[in-house]
Amino acid sequence: MIDFIIDLVAATLRIGTPLLLAALGEIVTERAGVLNLGIEGIMYSSAFSGIAAASYTGSLWIGLMVAVVTGLVAGLILAFLTVTLGVNQHVAGLGLTLFLISVSNTVNRILFTADGGQVRVEPWKSIGFGGPILDQYLFTYFALFVGAPLVWWIIWRSGFGLRVRAVGENPEAADVAGIPVARTRYQAVLLGTIFMSLAGAFITLAYVGQFTINIINGRGWVALALVIFGRWNVGRSILGAAIFSLVNAGQLQLRLVPAFAGVPFELLLALPFLAVIIGLAVSGRNVPYPGSYLKPYRRL
Amino acid sequence: MKPRFVLRADEPWWRGPLLVMFAVLVTFIVTSALIRWSGGSPIAAFRYMFINPLQSRFGLTESILSATPLVFTGAAVAIAFRAGYWNIGAEGQLLAGTIGATWFGLHAEGLPSFVAVPGILLAGAVSGAAWALLPALLRARLGIDEVVSTLLLNPVALLVITGLLNGPWRNSETGFPDSDVIAQSAMMPVVWPDTRVHLGLVFGIVVTLGCWWFIRSMAGGLRLRAVGLAPGAARIAGLQVERTLLTTALVSGGIAGMGGASEIAGVAHQLTIGISSGFGYTGVIVATLAALSFIGSLLVALMLGIINVGSFSASRALSIPSTMGEVVQSVLLVTVVAALVIQKYRVVWKQGQS
Numbered sequence: 001m002i003d004f005i006i007d008l009v010a011a012t013l014r015i016g017t018p019l020l021l022a023a024l025g026e027i028v029t030e031r032a033g034v035l036n037l038g039i040e041g042i043m044y045s046s047a048f049s050g051i052a053a054a055s056y057t058g059s060l061w062i063g064l065m066v067a068v069v070t071g072l073v074a075g076l077i078l079a080f081l082t083v084t085l086g087v088n089q090h091v092a093g094l095g096l097t098l099f100l101i102s103v104s105n106t107v108n109r110i111l112f113t114a115d116g117g118q119v120r121v122e123p124w125k126s127i128g129f130g131g132p133i134l135d136q137y138l139f140t141y142f143a144l145f146v147g148a149p150l151v152w153w154i155i156w157r158s159g160f161g162l163r164v165r166a167v168g169e170n171p172e173a174a175d176v177a178g179i180p181v182a183r184t185r186y187q188a189v190l191l192g193t194i195f196m197s198l199a200g201a202f203i204t205l206a207y208v209g210q211f212t213i214n215i216i217n218g219r220g221w222v223a224l225a226l227v228i229f230g231r232w233n234v235g236r237s238i239l240g241a242a243i244f245s246l247v248n249a250g251q252l253q254l255r256l257v258p259a260f261a262g263v264p265f266e267l268l269l270a271l272p273f274l275a276v277i278i279g280l281a282v283s284g285r286n287v288p289y290p291g292s293y294l295k296p297y298r299r300l
Numbered sequence: 301m302k303p304r305f306v307l308r309a310d311e312p313w314w315r316g317p318l319l320v321m322f323a324v325l326v327t328f329i330v331t332s333a334l335i336r337w338s339g340g341s342p343i344a345a346f347r348y349m350f351i352n353p354l355q356s357r358f359g360l361t362e363s364i365l366s367a368t369p370l371v372f373t374g375a376a377v378a379i380a381f382r383a384g385y386w387n388i389g390a391e392g393q394l395l396a397g398t399i400g401a402t403w404f405g406l407h408a409e410g411l412p413s414f415v416a417v418p419g420i421l422l423a424g425a426v427s428g429a430a431w432a433l434l435p436a437l438l439r440a441r442l443g444i445d446e447v448v449s450t451l452l453l454n455p456v457a458l459l460v461i462t463g464l465l466n467g468p469w470r471n472s473e474t475g476f477p478d479s480d481v482i483a484q485s486a487m488m489p490v491v492w493p494d495t496r497v498h499l500g501l502v503f504g505i506v507v508t509l510g511c512w513w514f515i516r517s518m519a520g521g522l523r524l525r526a527v528g529l530a531p532g533a534a535r536i537a538g539l540q541v542e543r544t545l546l547t548t549a550l551v552s553g554g555i556a557g558m559g560g561a562s563e564i565a566g567v568a569h570q571l572t573i574g575i576s577s578g579f580g581y582t583g584v585i586v587a588t589l590a591a592l593s594f595i596g597s598l599l600v601a602l603m604l605g606i607i608n609v610g611s612f613s614a615s616r617a618l619s620i621p622s623t624m625g626e627v628v629q630s631v632l633l634v635t636v637v638a639a640l641v642i643q644k645y646r647v648v649w650k651q652g653q654s
Contacts, residue, residue: 095633102626109621221451266463
């Protein structure tokens with residue numbers, strides 16, 4: 001039983017890492033009033049570009065940097081569409097996701113799978129000490145002890161965070177107060193995409209060590225839900241990521257239990273998604289959306 | 301010097317088409333780079349993608365066949381977006397439709413065709429609407445964002461299909477994870493002799509025209525548009541906003557589900573794991589490129605069908621990745637929405653601080 005719980009906690013931390021990173025990115029973005037529905041595609045393309053660069057250069061760190069650059073380029077496209085042009089944010093984000101996924105799959109075929117291969121690297125290992133629970137990837141420690149506090153500090157304690165919240169709640173007032181609305185939103189979108197691309201890179205460069213089609217598999221959408229569940233707060237989003245990952249780790253562990261051998265594993269795989277929707281149903285009522293959520297800003 | 305976008309008072313008639321042509325040009329440039337990279341000639345690839353399918357009867361009818369599910373999902377997305385209900389779950393609803401349709405088709409032995417064909421379509425519609433029900437209820441009753449919940453149900457629908465195909469619906473002859481073939485009587489008859497174009501297309505067009513007529517001429521359509529354009533004003537005017545959203549969501553899911561039924565009854569005749577190649581997501585592209593007009597979405601669906609068929613023949617002939625068609629479609633989506641917005645504004649270059 002103790003072993004079961006230890007495995008469960010360890011798996012929860014691993015599964016939760018990309019979700020937390022992505023959710024942190026989306027929190028910053030949405031706090032500025034911009035919805036980034038490109039999150040799934042940004043994670044996907046960063047996961048791919050990261051491992052592709054790592055396999056060509058032999059350096060995981062270069063891979064990580066390329067992944068982040070990919071995310072930033074995607075963020076620039078999204079910011080141009082939604083902030084500069086004021087395109088509908090649902091359409092722009094979903095379009096970006098479709099674009100990034102199709103381009104990643106295409107480049108993957110050009111570079112790797114055309115002759116039946118698959119891109120693999122020797123991934124980052126967990127830190128290698130501290131016992132079964134603490135022996136996690138550096139990404140996990142970064143997400144929990146650097147990323148989350150940093151995003152909290154940026155939003156609530158830094159001047160930049162104040163400007164982000166101002167343009168997210170009331171861009172007219174922020175503009176009158178001399179805050180450059182468009183520039184602040186660009187910065188928030190770009191900062192957000194850095195976290196999203198770290199989430200994608202974690203999956204290929206540390207967690208899995210290879211790239212396969214559909215590797216993100218809805219994690220970006222789950223992160224979106226966690227942000228709403230977390231009401232745009234870091235702490236509550238960590239809680240949401242923990243609950244989701246616990247359910248997910250639980251279903252992975254249950255599959256090994258003989259008593260559950262008869263349950264179709266697809267049902268268990270669907271559990272985490274349903275858990276998120278239930279979580280939203282229970283705690284997503286009357287949530288305080290940022291005041292200018294989805295609304296482009298333009299001086300008249 | 302800083303650019304600033306100012307709303308235009310007048311829109312010269314040639315600006316819209318010109319900007320859309322510019323968007324197409326950008327799409328060509330972006331895609332050309334990828335085609336070059338994969339070792340193909342962009343000009344040859346585009347000829348395969350856009351011209352070749354139109355040059356033969358086979359290419360044209362295969363394009364129409366490929367457009368058929370997109371007619372349904374395009375209409376499903378368009379009607380939901382018109383009401384301001386951001387249904388991005390047409391993929392899941394279409395998949396649910398394939399499940400319901402397969403169930404009906406497997407049990408339709410002995411039914412006459414004039415019962416079984418409408419029946420399988422209805423089964424698809426009911427299952428699609430059922431799949432749309434939970435997010436719709438969450439939105440209408442609790443005010444929970446439908447974007448996330450509809451998105452999250454898409455992978456779940458695929459898991460249900462995988463579960464069924466690995467379990468109760470596993471092929472009884474081959475043991476492969478695809479279902480048995482549905483009853484002959486429930487299959488959609490071919491409507492264009494010697495091709496694969498089937499009755500599903502006719503249903504799709506009828507449904508689309510029905511949506512168009514409803515939105516244009518019915519009181520309910522006016523309510524739907526009012527809710528989409530200004531929910532606050534609609535509420536003050538006494539419209540039941542939540543009820544309109546709920547109904548629209550179910551209709552949208554039902555139409556997407558019919559698209560699933562049309563694929564089962566018209567093309568595949570059995571449920572497979574790859575039954576949908578992202579038809580629901582492509583529906584968003586169809587509806588958006590058509591600027592949410594139903595008649596326009598028929599044309600856009602045909603255009604994307606041509607690109608689908610063309611990109612496969614380009615991939616075979618030039619050995620470039622077959623996913624190139626998806627790249628073209630998604631770049632087109634992004635550039636055209638940008639063009640449609642730019643159309644309404646003019647850029648003013650302003651000196652000094654903005």
